[in-house]
Amino acid sequence: MSAVRVGSARNNANPPGSIIQPAIAAEHLSAGEVHLAQGGLVLAPVFSMADYLTLPAISRNLFRVVVETPRGSAAKLAYEPKTGVFEYSRPLPVGHTYPYDWGFVPSTLGDDGDPLDGLVIHQAVAAPGVVIKCDLLGALRVKQRDPDGSKVRNDRYIFCPHKEDAPDEPVVSADVPENLRREIEQFFLSSALGTGKKIKLKGWQNAAQAKASLTKGMKSFKRKRAR
Structure with a gap:
């Protein structure tokens, strides 16, 4: 204030x-x-809202993820920077909910002109606007074709909170297990129904490869801000 x-x-x-x-x-x-x-x-x-888009992407080697849509939501929510609020975007297909907290990495820029996406795997449920400091686990590489025919790279980065809420039974450790990868892939494929977008999965990146891609997104954001 x-x-x-x-x-x-x-x-x-x-x-x-x-x-x-x-x-x-x-x-x-x-x-x-x-x-x-x-x-x-x-x-x-x-009273002023935080500018989530320009928060530093990294804090002490941990990535920040701004939660837009919490786990269990049957609708996609999206941060609107002009108003500083989280708005209703669209419903998911019938019977679908977000399996984990979904959001974006601030101070990054993807090929589609938006911040890079992040899925935070943990056993709790956050809320829109919550910022979680995370370890990077990897990324699902995605090629996306928009309704206008344009094709962009729109990868999904996978994280887990640095301080796991259930350390005795962690969901993931240093990598995304194979069975969880298949479930994540199926969610993103099915959640695109009704959007007019077509996505093609191009495999997975490990943490080191995903970090290089995130670094590229951070540089793209800085170049745009410098114009």
């Missing part, structure tokens, strides 16, 4: 001798967000 000037004590129509109170006391603002009211200026609070 930050404070902005909304008026002046000299310009406000107040009875003589009245006292103009600040809209919020400075001690209730966090460090770095306090603006002093000088010259009789009145303060008012403004």
Whole structure:
């Protein structure tokens, strides 16, 4: 929350001798967000949302994933940067739900013009806007054909939280098990029904290969921001 000037004590129509109170006391603002009211200026609070797109992608060798759609959701949600909210995007095909938390890696850019996608494999359920620091497990390589006929690379990166919520029974360790790979593949194939998009699976990348692809996406984001 930050404070902005909304008026002046000299310009406000107040009875003589009245006292103009600040809209919020400075001690209730966090460090770095306090603006002093000088010259009789009145303060008012403004609530601002985080800019999820520009969060650093990496923190201490861990990747950040912004959750858009939580595990178990039968509808896809998407972050809308213009409004700073998570909007309803579309329903999944009948009987389908997201198997794990789904979102994106901030400060990255893919061939489709969006941040790179991330699936976070764990035994809990987060919520839209939650940021999870993750270990990278690998990536499912995907070629996508959009309704307009254009073809783009749209890989799905697979992560797990660095601090597993059930360390005694981890879902995954350093790699994505073969049976789980098949289930993830089937989910993405079936969830594209009704979108007009056609996807073709091109195999899997290990963690090192996936990290190189993510690094490329980070560089693409930086180049776009520098323009």
